[in-house]
Amino acid sequence: MPKLIHYRERCIGCNACVEIDYDHWRMSRKDGKAVLIGGIEKKGVFQLDVRPEDIETCKQVVKACPVRVIKLEGK
Amino acid sequence: MSKYGKIEVMAPAGSKEAMAAAIKAGADSVYFGVEQLNMRARQTNNFLLEDLPEVAKLCDENGVKSYITLNTIIYDHDISLMKKIVDGAKAAGITAVIASDLAVMNYCRKVGMELHISTQSNVTNIETIEMFSSYADVMVMARELTLKQVGDIVKQIEREDIRGPKGELVQIEIFAHGALCMAVSGKCYLSLHSDNASANRGACVQNCRFKYEVKDENGNELEIDNEYIMSAKDLCTIEFLDQILDAGVRVLKIEGRGRAADYVYTTTQCYREAVDSIQEGTYTPEKIAVWRERLSTVYNRGFWDGYYMGQKMGEWSKSYGSVATTRKIYIGKSMKYFEQVGVGEFRMDSHDIKKGDKVLIIGPTTGLVEAIAEEIRLDNGQVVEKAVKGDTITFKVSEKVRPSDKLYKVVSENA
Ligand code: SF4
Numbered sequence: 001m002p003k004l005i006h007y008r009e010r011c012i013g014c015n016a017c018v019e020i021d022y023d024h025w026r027m028s029r030k031d032g033k034a035v036l037i038g039g040i041e042k043k044g045v046f047q048l049d050v051r052p053e054d055i056e057t058c059k060q061v062v063k064a065c066p067v068r069v070i071k072l073e074g075k
Numbered sequence: 076m077s078k079y080g081k082i083e084v085m086a087p088a089g090s091k092e093a094m095a096a097a098i099k100a101g102a103d104s105v106y107f108g109v110e111q112l113n114m115r116a117r118q119t120n121n122f123l124l125e126d127l128p129e130v131a132k133l134c135d136e137n138g139v140k141s142y143i144t145l146n147t148i149i150y151d152h153d154i155s156l157m158k159k160i161v162d163g164a165k166a167a168g169i170t171a172v173i174a175s176d177l178a179v180m181n182y183c184r185k186v187g188m189e190l191h192i193s194t195q196s197n198v199t200n201i202e203t204i205e206m207f208s209s210y211a212d213v214m215v216m217a218r219e220l221t222l223k224q225v226g227d228i229v230k231q232i233e234r235e236d237i238r239g240p241k242g243e244l245v246q247i248e249i250f251a252h253g254a255l256c257m258a259v260s261g262k263c264y265l266s267l268h269s270d271n272a273s274a275n276r277g278a279c280v281q282n283c284r285f286k287y288e289v290k291d292e293n294g295n296e297l298e299i300d301n302e303y304i305m306s307a308k309d310l311c312t313i314e315f316l317d318q319i320l321d322a323g324v325r326v327l328k329i330e331g332r333g334r335a336a337d338y339v340y341t342t343t344q345c346y347r348e349a350v351d352s353i354q355e356g357t358y359t360p361e362k363i364a365v366w367r368e369r370l371s372t373v374y375n376r377g378f379w380d381g382y383y384m385g386q387k388m389g390e391w392s393k394s395y396g397s398v399a400t401t402r403k404i405y406i407g408k409s410m411k412y413f414e415q416v417g418v419g420e421f422r423m424d425s426h427d428i429k430k431g432d433k434v435l436i437i438g439p440t441t442g443l444v445e446a447i448a449e450e451i452r453l454d455n456g457q458v459v460e461k462a463v464k465g466d467t468i469t470f471k472v473s474e475k476v477r478p479s480d481k482l483y484k485v486v487s488e489n490a
Binding site (some may be wrong): 011029 | 110111112150151152153154155156157
């Protein structure tokens with residue numbers, strides 16, 4: 001299963017990920033950073049299994065993040 | 076006090092090391108980012124909310140004003156963090172917030188936090204100043220104004236008696252030194268187009284610093300001598316600082332929150348000395364030449380006068396990175412300091428050190444200390460001409476340095 005990974009601490013809250021994929025991302029009004037919806041936290045890093053059919057969109061998000069804090073692992 | 080009254084030299088503090096260096100070099104104020112809402116959000120070194128009390132205390136103890144840059148554009152989802160930062164700054168005793176978005180200005184006014192207008196707001200005329208004056212006491216002029224325009228604005232402020240919330244005449248600040256944006260500040264979308272990285276959210280990838288080829292749609296290439304077609308040289312005003320003060324500018328800002336402590340130290344010290352000598356009436360061409368020389372030893376892309384002297388076109392840099400004449404190389408760590416004899420002990424981690432080498436010791440509390448390694452001793456007491464990686468050495472250092480401070484040697488760039 002492919003996995004989305006969000007290194008949240010270094011997120012600058014620019015909203016780019018939400019614009020592309022609002023199914024997986026939303027902005028937190030609390031600290032102004034992106035939230036990986038349903039993501040599971042481990043030491044500040046969030047992970048989420050994604051469906052293979054969502055991969056293309058996820059790839060776009062990875063590319064769009066200006067500070068490169070989103071990664072996609074596995075095929 | 077001279078005819079100019081108090082002149083403020085404002086230094087960038089992108090890290091604790093840079094902040095300590097700025098204070099030591101004689102800055103009157105420092106500015107820095109907190110969390111992600113600042114124009115250097117890319118830097119990993121930004122301060123955190125919980126650092127604010129410590130920063131305020133450090134600045135206070137040294138009689139230095141502290142400013143937080145909160146100058147990105149603000150979205151709805153940023154509001155609560157923005158408020159938290161302003162509240163935190165106020166509670167900690169930070170002097171002021173530097174902002175460009177009206178949301179921040181409005182909130183600062185509500186809670187009574189001192190506010191300065193950022194260059195990102197592009198203030199270029201007296202009407203705008205009047206409007207902002209009900210919010211802010213200090214305003215940075217857009218970097219594209221000429222000195223004559225700045226001078227006229229200051230005169231109008233006096234004539235029309237435009238005062239900020241503190242009740243004093245609005246003070247005008249300009250950029251005195253450092254990198255310039257190739258666009259009108261805050262209006263560049265290059266980075267957003269190429270990398271989806273909004274410069275106005277502090278994520279600028281600095282496209283203007285790269286080399287470019289210019290081709291038309293048929294693939295015909297335009298021949299240009301200098302492929303750095305939009306990389307502006309760095310601003311340096313040390314040669315006409317007297318004219319800047321004559322124009323009525325009272326706050327001089329040095330750019331460079333992405334720069335290391337040695338850059339901050341040298342630039343702050345040069346501008347401090349220059350301001351002091353203008354006030355004492357000892358601002359001479361000989362001194363200017365020395366300052367310029369010193370400024371060129373730290374990171375720069377070549378210098379020009381900016382737009383202040385009224386050139387129509389920017390001067391474009393001919394190189395990608397720095398053309399600094401010196402460079403620092405990491406060679407080891409500080410271990411101990413023997414206060415009675417003024418000697419530091421260091422562990423060599425890489426390269427070597429020779430008798431007579433110029434070194435820098437940089438750390439979060441130490442800031443920056445310069446020294447010449449005159450007499451290098453190994454831990455067995457033997458005096459040596461040269462020490463290498465793995466050695467533990469001591470030499471004289473005039474000021475206290477602390478464990479884990481980093482030891483660098485300064486080498487000439489052409490060596
Ligand atoms: S694109 Fe990256 S930096 Fe921007 S909000 Fe999303 S995760 Fe954060």
